[in-house]
Amino acid sequence: AQSVTQLDSQVPVFEEAPVELRCNYSSSVSVYLFWYVQYPNQGLQLLLKYLSGSTLVESINGFEAEFNKSQTSFHLRKPSVHISDTAEYFCAVTHSNDYKLSFGAGTTVTVRA
Amino acid sequence: DAGITQSPRHKVTETGTPVTLRCHQTENHRYMYWYRQDPGHGLRLIHYSYGVKDTDKGEVSDGYSVSRSKTEDFLLTLESATSSQTSVYFCAISNAGTASTGELFFGEGSRLTVL
Numbered sequence: 001a002q003s004v005t006q007l008d009s010q011v012p013v014f015e016e017a018p019v020e021l022r023c024n025y026s027s028s029v030s031v032y033l034f035w036y037v038q039y040p041n042q043g044l045q046l047l048l049k050y051l052s053g054s055t056l057v058e059s060i061n062g063f064e065a066e067f068n069k070s071q072t073s074f075h076l077r078k079p080s081v082h083i084s085d086t087a088e089y090f091c092a093v094t095h096s097n098d099y100k101l102s103f104g105a106g107t108t109v110t111v112r113a
Numbered sequence: 114d115a116g117i118t119q120s121p122r123h124k125v126t127e128t129g130t131p132v133t134l135r136c137h138q139t140e141n142h143r144y145m146y147w148y149r150q151d152p153g154h155g156l157r158l159i160h161y162s163y164g165v166k167d168t169d170k171g172e173v174s175d176g177y178s179v180s181r182s183k184t185e186d187f188l189l190t191l192e193s194a195t196s197s198q199t200s201v202y203f204c205a206i207s208n209a210g211t212a213s214t215g216e217l218f219f220g221e222g223s224r225l226t227v228l
Binding site: 004006009041042043044045046049090099100101102103104105106 | 117144146148153154155156157158161163171203205207216217219220221222
């Protein structure tokens with residue numbers, strides 16, 4: 001079984017400042033890792049994912065995450081946030097023989113001008 | 114956007130009454146899921162389906178049942194609603210190719226309040 005821990009429940013940040021959202025996972029097998037984003041009053045949508053290969057993955061809107069196997073982490077970063085990045089972010093994990101995702105508790109990012 | 118429709122979007126009911134939430138997809142995806150979202154818990158899987166009439170339990174299945182009689186519809190039923198089932202319920206879908214790679218497409222959610 002796998003589980004996901006998101007270490008911060010709320011992250012306030014000023015516009016154009018950097019942000020890091022921390023995610024740690026536990027699993028006994030090889031994992032696939034994901035970040036999903038939920039904008040207010042919407043469903044979740046995939047932000048980025050790590051399946052294999054390069055440990056640094058990027059999204060189209062400037063987010064990046066790095067898979068660190070030794071630290072069992074998949075932290076999400078953005079060097080300069082916008083007001084529109086205000087949302088809740090969920091880390092999730094699964095593995096190759098499964099088709100169910102396990103989600104973390106979520107991190108709410110609030111960007112202020 | 115993936116064609117996923119949840120109904121009703123909002124419902125208020127009383128303890129002990131039955132409730133059915135419907136998820137309808139137009140993508141012909143094989144896998145369908147019901148999650149509940151609660152503050153501090155993220156999303157927790159209630160039930161999922163891997164084909165017509167093929168369903169299985171998730172981590173918080175007690176008090177819920179599901180049915181999938183055709184590819185496009187996945188119903189979630191609360192036989193006798195309790196206040197602890199007040200939540201936002203999300204349906205998600207994925208196709209066979211992406212099911213093992215984690216890309217789920219979510220509906221907009223159904224907010225259920227049990228008084």
